[in-house]
Amino acid sequence: MSHPSPWVRALTLLGLVVVAAVEVGPYLWMVATSLKDLPSVTQFPPSLIPRPPRWDNYAKAWR
Amino acid sequence: MASRRARRDARLGYALVGPSLALFGLVYLYPVAYSAYVSVFQWDLMTPKRYVGLANYRELWSPEFGEVLVNTACYSGGVVLLALALGLGLALLLNHRGAWSAALQACIFSSYIVSWVAVSLLWIWMLDPQYGLVTYGLRLVGLPAVNWLGSPAVALWTLVLVTVWKTLGYPMIIYLAGLQAIPGDFYEAAALDGATGWNRFRFITWPLLSPTTLFLVVTLTIASFQGFDIVKIMTGGGPITSTMIYVYYIYEQAFQYFRLGKASAAVVIFFGLILLLTLAQWLAFRKRVQYTT
DSSP: OOOOOHHHHHHHHHHHHHHHHHHHHHHHHHHHHHTOOHHHHSOSSOOSSOSSOOTHHHHHHHO | OHHHHHHHHHHHHHHHHHHHHHHHIIIIIHHHHHHHHHTTEEOOSSSOOEEOTTHHHHHHOSHHHHHHHHHHHHHHHHHHHHHHHHHHHHHHHHOSOSHHHHHHHHHHHHGGGSOHHHHHHHHHHHTOTTTOHHHHHHHHTTOOOOOTTTOTTTHHHHHHHHHHHHHTHHHHHHHHHHHHTSOHHHHHHHHHTTOOHHHHIIIIIHHHTHHHHHHHHHHHHHHHHTOOHHHHHHTTTOSTTTTOOHHHHHHHHHHTSOOHHHHHHHHHHHHHHHHHHHHHHHHHHHTTOOOOO
16 A cells, blocks of 8 residues: 555544544533533633532532 | 254244244334234324224325425435445544554544433533533634524534434444455555555445445434434424424324324334335345455
């Protein structure tokens, strides 16, 4: 098989990484949202890092 | 005697498949047969059934039902074509060993194993026209917000995109398996003959993937025809009836309007439709599928 140029390979890899990010990103968002309180859930613009992280959401879900 | 022995073997065979055949009959064939039976009655689950002949079928013959068929065809066609094309593209690009390839495959396949309910809720939230991440992203790059689930012209295609997003890993993995079954010698020989990349794909990869493609077309069509959870959770068939696809329509007739007879008639037609469609796909592919390498 012929070897494509490094540029083509880099672009291909970039495209694949974008697809993978689109597939996985929403889950990261779900995890982040699961650690937020209501004000940060509805905050606009949204932020990925929950501040402060609300671990008690999980305790509540368990009950 | 060979024939006696053959008969004994056959008896043993029937005895061995008997239990699973009985179970299959009980949980699959019986409900289908019962649906066919109920389809000639008027029944609301409360009062006794009333025989109405083919009235349920006649009632189904309406513009509303036509719209359901068109919606289902759009949803199914969109999902099958997009998932196949993207799955094949990804499989071709990821068809080599290595940590990168494995990690990307795992990422892309991950959404396939998550439940429809979680996926639907997640995307409702992501697509929220006010607080959604997608809305925010569009605004960042200066694009207008799209009313993904609230606009009758867009909602069905939103469901197609979410379904493709969730299903994509499946055709990718199956195509990867198909690609790995193609002997490397073929490509070596082609390379020696000076075949270009496109010609290698056109004359080796694509024909030898045809059984895989047939399998994927059939299974993806059936799976997308049976789409329900995503409609139930994300749109409820609306806005207006723009996302009313077949199984949701059956559900609504049966358990919202309690018209079990009409719903059962729709089930019978659905059964026939899937049977015909699968037969047509099989016939269309039969001449072109190459099973031997």
